[in-house]
Amino acid sequence: MDIDEFIGLYFNEIGRELKDLMEPKTLVKYIWSATEDMIRNTEQRTNEEVFMDSFARFVGENKLDLYRERFDKFYDTAFLKTKKCIGSTPYMKESVYILKDKGYQVAVATNPLFPRKAILHRIRWAGFEPEDFIYISCYEKNCYCKPHKKFYEEVLEDIGKKPEQCMMVGNDVQEDLVAGCLGIKTYLITDYLIHRTDEPIKCTYKGSYEDFYNFVLDLPEVEAYEDVEYTKRSLPAW
Numbered sequence: 001m002d003i004d005e006f007i008g009l010y011f012n013e014i015g016r017e018l019k020d021l022m023e024p025k026t027l028v029k030y031i032w033s034a035t036e037d038m039i040r041n042t043e044q045r046t047n048e049e050v051f052m053d054s055f056a057r058f059v060g061e062n063k064l065d066l067y068r069e070r071f072d073k074f075y076d077t078a079f080l081k082t083k084k085c086i087g088s089t090p091y092m093k094e095s096v097y098i099l100k101d102k103g104y105q106v107a108v109a110t111n112p113l114f115p116r117k118a119i120l121h122r123i124r125w126a127g128f129e130p131e132d133f134i135y136i137s138c139y140e141k142n143c144y145c146k147p148h149k150k151f152y153e154e155v156l157e158d159i160g161k162k163p164e165q166c167m168m169v170g171n172d173v174q175e176d177l178v179a180g181c182l183g184i185k186t187y188l189i190t191d192y193l194i195h196r197t198d199e200p201i202k203c204t205y206k207g208s209y210e211d212f213y214n215f216v217l218d219l220p221e222v223e224a225y226e227d228v229e230y231t232k233r234s235l236p237a238w
Contacts, residue, residue: 001085001086001087001122001192002085002192003192003194005085006082006085006086009081009082009084009085010079010082011024011028011031013074013078013079013081013082014027014028014031014071014074014078014079015027015028016078017070017073017074017077017078018067018070018074021066021067021070022059030055030058030059031055033054033058034050034051034052034054034055034058035051035113037050037051037054038050038051038054038113038139038145039113039145039148041143041144041145042144042148042150043143044143045143046139046140046141046142046143047112047113047139047140047142047143047144047145048115048139048140051139052064052068055067071115072115072117075115075117075118075121076117079118079121080121083121083125086122086125086126087125087126088125088126088127089126089127089191089209091209091210091212091213092126092209092212092213093126093127093128094213095212095213095216096128096132097132098213098216098217099216099219100132102219102220102221102222103221103222103223104219104222105134105159106132106133106134107133107134107135107136107155107159108123108133108135108136108137109135109137109151109152109155109168110122110136110137111137111145111146111151111175112137112138112139112141112142112145112151113139113145114138114139115138115139115140116136116138116139116140116141119136119137119138120136123136134159135155135158135159137151137155142154142155146172146175146176146178147174147175147178148178149178149181149182152168152178152179152182152184153182156182156184163182163183163184164183164184164185166179166184166185167184167185167186167187167204168180168184168185168186168187169186169187169189169212170186170187170188170189171188171189171190171191171192171193171194172194173188173193173194173195173196173197173199173201174194174195174196174197175194176188177201177202177203180202180203180204185204185205186203186204186205187203187204187205187206187207187212187215188201188203188205188206188207189206189207189208189209189212190206190207190208190211191208191209
């Protein structure tokens with residue numbers, strides 16, 4: 001996914017859809033502010049609760065339900081135009097199915113800044129079905145965001161796994177590799193790499209989509225780990 005193209009189109013469409021309620025530039029400003037509050041949050045509150053409480057400071061509690069309804073409608077209508085920013089990657093799609101065939105469990109540990117329905121759209125656009133995964137993060141359920149370590153602790157608790165049983169696969173140095181601080185193995189995808197600083201990159205593995213596909217091909221089936229502590233590996237992806 002081209003993240004810059006996606007964000008630009010996303011805000012253009014949501015501004016257009018809600019222009020009868022608020023001037024688009026102002027709406028974008030408020031959404032960004034509420035999103036930043038979500039990212040900064042360290043309390044045990046869902047991201048949805050944090051976002052809506054923050055957004056209510058701008059529009060007023062009396063109008064919050066109206067905006068909530070319009071946001072919900074947006075994700076069923078104009079949001080669908082962002083599909084063109086998200087393509088199916090054959091190597092990653094095939095990798096997921098190979099992992100499942102080998103007995104691995106795959107989770108979608110995407111940054112939970114969006115409602116579940118938006119994330120499900122993106123999953124399907126990428127060529128998958130929600131049922132392909134044991135877990136999908138979203139802002140209604142999760143209480144923390146990347147790059148907080150608490151997000152990964154939350155995912156581990158939800159899927160019932162230890163850090164050493166998992167691998168985080170993603171293309172964002174700052175948001176995905178922080179999982180390594182907990183002892184989770186990391187695989188940095190170098191296609192569409194996102195690296196916001198000059199800091200050295202520390203990951204367990206790295207490579208292109210094709211490299212990851214070959215990595216997956218070489219993995220043994222889960223039964224091969226019967227005598228190892230992490231018998232049931234999970235591979236949270238994205």
